[in-house]
Amino acid sequence: MSARATAxxxxxxxxxxxxxxLAGGAFAGLVLSATRQGGDVAGAFDTWLWSAARFTxxxxxxxxxxxxxxxxxxxxxxxxxxxxxxRGLILGLFALPLAIPGIxxxxxTLMLYGRAGLxxxxxxxxxxxxxxxxxxxxxxxxxxxxxxxxxxxxxxxxALEAVPADRWRLAxxxxxxxxxxxxxxxxxxxxxxxxxxxxxxxxxxxxxxxVVLTLGGGPSAxxxxxxxxxxxxFDFDPARAAALTLTQLALTGLLVTGLQSMGAPLTGxxxxxxxxxxxxxxxxxxxxxxxxxxxxxxxxxxxxPLVAMLLSGLQADxxxxxxxxxxxxxxxxxxxxxxxxxxLAVALTLALLRLRLDREKARRRGVSQGWIEWAxxxxxxxxxxxxxxVIGAGWFILAVEAGQLRLTGIIGPALVTTVNAAMxxxxxxxxxxxxxxxxxxxxxxxxxxxxxxxxxRLRLIDLPALKGPLAAGFAFAxxxxxxxxxxxxxxxxxxxxxxxxxxxxxxxxxxxDDAAGLALILALSCLALMMIAARAGRVRx
Amino acid sequence: MSGGLEVELRDVRLSxxxxxxxxxxxxxxxxITALVGASGSGKSTFLNLIAxxxxxxxxxxxxxxxxxxxxxxxxxxxxxxxxxNNLFGHLDIAANVGLGRxxxxxxxxxxxxxxxxxxxxxxxxxxxRRKPAELSGGERQRAxxxxxxxxxRPVLLLDEPFASLGPALRTGMLDLLTAxxxxxxxxxxxxxxxxxxxxxxxxxxLFLEDGRVAASGRASNLFGPQGPEAVRRYTGRT
Numbered sequence: 136m137s138a139r140a141t142a143x144x145x146x147x148x149x150x151x152x153x154x155x156x157l158a159g160g161a162f163a164g165l166v167l168s169a170t171r172q173g174g175d176v177a178g179a180f181d182t183w184l185w186s187a188a189r190f191t192x193x194x195x196x197x198x199x200x201x202x203x204x205x206x207x208x209x210x211x212x213x214x215x216x217x218x219x220x221x222r223g224l225i226l227g228l229f230a231l232p233l234a235i236p237g238i239x240x241x242x243x244t245l246m247l248y249g250r251a252g253l254x255x256x257x258x259x260x261x262x263x264x265x266x267x268x269x270x271x272x273x274x275x276x277x278x279x280x281x282x283x284x285x286x287x288x289x290x291x292x293x294a295l296e297a298v299p300a301d302r303w304r305l306a307x308x309x310x311x312x313x314x315x316x317x318x319x320x321x322x323x324x325x326x327x328x329x330x331x332x333x334x335x336x337x338x339x340x341x342x343x344x345x346v347v348l349t350l351g352g353g354p355s356a357x358x359x360x361x362x363x364x365x366x367x368x369f370d371f372d373p374a375r376a377a378a379l380t381l382t383q384l385a386l387t388g389l390l391v392t393g394l395q396s397m398g399a400p401l402t403g404x405x406x407x408x409x410x411x412x413x414x415x416x417x418x419x420x421x422x423x424x425x426x427x428x429x430x431x432x433x434x435x436x437x438x439x440p441l442v443a444m445l446l447s448g449l450q451a452d453x454x455x456x457x458x459x460x461x462x463x464x465x466x467x468x469x470x471x472x473x474x475x476x477x478x479l480a481v482a483l484t485l486a487l488l489r490l491r492l493d494r495e496k497a498r499r500r501g502v503s504q505g506w507i508e509w510a511x512x513x514x515x516x517x518x519x520x521x522x523x524x525v526i527g528a529g530w531f532i533l534a535v536e537a538g539q540l541r542l543t544g545i546i547g548p549a550l551v552t553t554v555n556a557a558m559x560x561x562x563x564x565x566x567x568x569x570x571x572x573x574x575x576x577x578x579x580x581x582x583x584x585x586x587x588x589x590x591x592r593l594r595l596i597d598l599p600a601l602k603g604p605l606a607a608g609f610a611f612a613x614x615x616x617x618x619x620x621x622x623x624x625x626x627x628x629x630x631x632x633x634x635x636x637x638x639x640x641x642x643x644x645x646x647x648d649d650a651a652g653l654a655l656i657l658a659l660s661c662l663a664l665m666m667i668a669a670r671a672g673r674v675r676x
Numbered sequence: 677m678s679g680g681l682e683v684e685l686r687d688v689r690l691s692x693x694x695x696x697x698x699x700x701x702x703x704x705x706x707x708i709t710a711l712v713g714a715s716g717s718g719k720s721t722f723l724n725l726i727a728x729x730x731x732x733x734x735x736x737x738x739x740x741x742x743x744x745x746x747x748x749x750x751x752x753x754x755x756x757x758x759x760x761n762n763l764f765g766h767l768d769i770a771a772n773v774g775l776g777r778x779x780x781x782x783x784x785x786x787x788x789x790x791x792x793x794x795x796x797x798x799x800x801x802x803x804x805r806r807k808p809a810e811l812s813g814g815e816r817q818r819a820x821x822x823x824x825x826x827x828x829r830p831v832l833l834l835d836e837p838f839a840s841l842g843p844a845l846r847t848g849m850l851d852l853l854t855a856x857x858x859x860x861x862x863x864x865x866x867x868x869x870x871x872x873x874x875x876x877x878x879x880x881x882l883f884l885e886d887g888r889v890a891a892s893g894r895a896s897n898l899f900g901p902q903g904p905e906a907v908r909r910y911t912g913r914t
Contacts, residue, residue: 302761302764304756308752310750319775
């Protein structure tokens with residue numbers, strides 16, 4: 136093996152070790168607390184825990200149902216009508232929620248449906264003159280459907296677009312009517328994609344944190360993740376947090392195993408564009424009308440909170456906000472953390488990709504590779520099994536147990552950076568993986584032949600070839616980190632705050648105008664990054 | 677069986693995403709014609725125009741002397757076999773063939789008898805209940821041909837139907853195809869990359885280049901040593 140291979144090997148193993156340390160440290164924290172207060176952990180499996188677990192599943196199931204069923208109608212309508220003006224705009228609109236941080240979406244939901252929301256005057260007559268606003272389950276469902284209906288619609292549309300054009304031609308020639316076409320072509324295509332779509336949406340809703348933290352809370356509307364946060368942040372009860380975390384891990388473990396056995400994607404959509412299609416099945420007049428109605432309703436539902444967010448954000452005193460030192464400090468911290476974690480995410484992903492490829496080749500030569508190849512290939516998606524709040528909780532407990540809570544000034548930023556990077560990795564992997572493997576197939580033997588190794592090879596061959604996907608992965612990871620309210624919720628303080636944390640704090644102290652302004656700034660920053668990611672991803676080397 | 681109908685593209689022009697095609701051709705009733713040419717020469721477009729999947733910008737498409745230009749694909753006397761995706765994966769072979777008789781699969785006893793006979797004729801007897809995924813590539817194309825028999829339309833269009841089959845299988849399929857054509861008298865048009873397929877079909881051939889018919893004649897002449905220059909350039913026999 137060449138020197139480059141061993142350098143790549145080391146980088147890859149180091150990346151695996153870091154991920155292992157991240158999860159292992161959290162686990163150690165939990166075990167430590169469990170052994171210290173053994174009886175209490177078992178005792179913490181009380182009715183409150185089970186009700187949080189039940190609510191987690193219940194709201195996720197409802198969110199999935201309310202997202203996926205309408206999404207199928209929307210996807211069918213969008214598939215049939217491919218020429219109406221504004222179709223591209225609506226597809227773009229459907230990509231927007233993905234780019235928006237959970238905390239912003241939660242706030243946008245309040246801005247539209249809340250007690251003082253845009254729709255409150257319209258809804259007031261329905262509630263005897265005083266609209267009570269959405270809170271708890273109804274708010275959580277609205278926000279989750281806002282996120283996931285467009286996601287599910289785009290995935291279902293993709294499934295329909297994947298039907299070979301010849302199928303539609305054949306159906307046209309055989310004279311199939313709409314019913315026969317649905318039965319013979321559309322339903323099989325949708326049916327094979329639906330379990331994956333529903334599974335992904337369920338997983339996203341079961342592990343959603345920022346939305347539930349903002350709109351739910353309290354014993355009646357608390358998910359496991361939020362309960363973990365509350366146990367640590369308010370009750371300071373590591374034993375309860377450990378019990379909750381174990382339950383959460385068991386739950387996500389089951390979900391991920393189930394999802395993977397269905398062949399579902401774990402990362403959803405990362406690109407903002409959709410392929411065009413050659414053959415257009417004919418549409419009747421009544422279908423056209425009902426289709427346009429469905430599309431208009433969905434667009435209004437997705438666009439509504441965005442408009443509410445924009446309007447209330449613009450009403451905020453943005454110049455004053457940006458002048459505040461707390462805001463500027465949070466902005467700088469957020470950007471620095473986002474840059475660092477994006478860099479880390481891309482580096483870790485590259486290292487794992489290289490390691491997997493090398494191990495795969497070695498296996499083909501007959502050298503048994505065992506778990507390392509498997510870990511290199513799956514490590515990135517396995518990290519999704521461990522929700523960020525759980526990793527944060529484990530390390531938080533560890534820091535407490537070690538009596539070093541004051542050290543959170545160091546542990547906090549390091550942990551936020553690493554966990555955000557790890558969470559972005561599955562997405563970066565999907566953006567970068569195919570291009571990386573293709574470039575490797577094209578250049579590996581030639582580079583070895585020319586003796587091009589190590590840094591020189593990275594600089595001369597790999598980086599130029601992967602420029603587009605690398606930029607896309609970087610921007611995507613940065614956007615995710617910028618909008619994240621996960622680990623920071625535990626470690627954040629007056630001395631260490633990010634934009635989402637500040638936004639959450641302002642909402643908590645009912646400074647709604649400030650919150651709206653911050654939400655707008657945050658949303659626009661994330662959106663800009665996502666658009667860069669989409670554009671860069673389209674440029675192929 | 678219904679016999680064949682004459683197919684005519686009368687001064688047909690269309691442009692698709694910058695690609696310009698211009699066809700003027702007449703295929704006799706009951707004839708066999710191979711369409712040969714490089715990728716992008718317009719072979720599939722030629723078939724799509726006859727089947728009605730593409731509409732001409734100007735000119736007329738006639739089948740059996742009747743103007744078909746404005747007719748929907750379902751109302752044309754045409755069957756088509758594609759390279760792949762001729763069968764619906766979740767339906768068994770009998771149902772896939774039955775779609776040729778009724779798109780909603782409401783089948784009479786006569787229909788069922790015809791389906792069984794068509795499967796028998798194409799060597800698929802006993803595989804009625806199989807799903808497409810359980811058949812080989814060759815068997816799947818036989819099932820597509822069985823549906824053509826059940827559908828019983830005077831014109832059969834095939835778009836590189838055997839391109840993903842090995843040489844021996846391809847020869848067998850060509851034999852089956854010519855036999856079926858003799859029995860039914862269908863007008864047969866097949867797109868292929870391979871001149872030897874055109875010769876094996878034993879009929880006419882059109883050589884397409886840049887959306888135009890560049891040469892035509894008996895396949896054996898067109899692809900023989902005395903063939904036109906453009907054709908010899910394509911086959912590499914200069």
